[in-house]
Amino acid sequence: MKNRLEELRSKLGWTQQELADRAGVSRQTIISLESGRYNPSILLAFRLARLFGEPIESIFIYDEEVEYE
Amino acid sequence: MNKQTRAYLNHIRLGWILLAAGALFFGGGVLIRLLAGGAGVNPKWFETPGIFLGGWGIILLARYLLAGANLQAARRLAAEESDERSRALRVRAGNVAFTFWIVFASLALVGYSLLSMGEAGFDELWLYMALAVILPGVIYTFSLLWLNTRH
Numbered sequence: 001m002k003n004r005l006e007e008l009r010s011k012l013g014w015t016q017q018e019l020a021d022r023a024g025v026s027r028q029t030i031i032s033l034e035s036g037r038y039n040p041s042i043l044l045a046f047r048l049a050r051l052f053g054e055p056i057e058s059i060f061i062y063d064e065e066v067e068y069e
Numbered sequence: 070m071n072k073q074t075r076a077y078l079n080h081i082r083l084g085w086i087l088l089a090a091g092a093l094f095f096g097g098g099v100l101i102r103l104l105a106g107g108a109g110v111n112p113k114w115f116e117t118p119g120i121f122l123g124g125w126g127i128i129l130l131a132r133y134l135l136a137g138a139n140l141q142a143a144r145r146l147a148a149e150e151s152d153e154r155s156r157a158l159r160v161r162a163g164n165v166a167f168t169f170w171i172v173f174a175s176l177a178l179v180g181y182s183l184l185s186m187g188e189a190g191f192d193e194l195w196l197y198m199a200l201a202v203i204l205p206g207v208i209y210t211f212s213l214l215w216l217n218t219r220h
Contacts, residue, residue: 020148
């Protein structure tokens, strides 16, 4: 699953640690999310979407072909 | 009080409880050694868990009380503890350890049985080894059943 976390975070001028503090997770989780190594739970996805004021599907892009490869 | 502050305070409370339990166990062991001269009861049965529990408590208290001096650091520590990725990684690491343990214990049991040319049956070591294979499996199965009813 692709995501626009890095892009949105940079737009707001937040560091990875700032985003982690706001979302209540570790900085390592933000690093893993941004690099696409980790997919968030639905709760964390909602929390991140609220932080950025965007709908979930505009932040996390589900690519069915890639997921089922 | 938010979730992270509550988690932070719970860890400090747990640290004090462990330290107190450790002191009680260790003190009990020392008392048995001094008063009863260890007659009938091995004081190490109390002193060893006392050191373990007390050490665990001290580590928790040192970690959280030191972080507590800085609110931001305390929040980050609590966030790291409840972090969903860290939890998922701990679960996976636990699964790997469990699989490794079952394989290792089973091989050891089979090896011991083979080495004793089938004579090992109900000697103490064989029973402990069999228990080391069966017990984790039983706990795993019942945990799965219990978790299935809760989630």
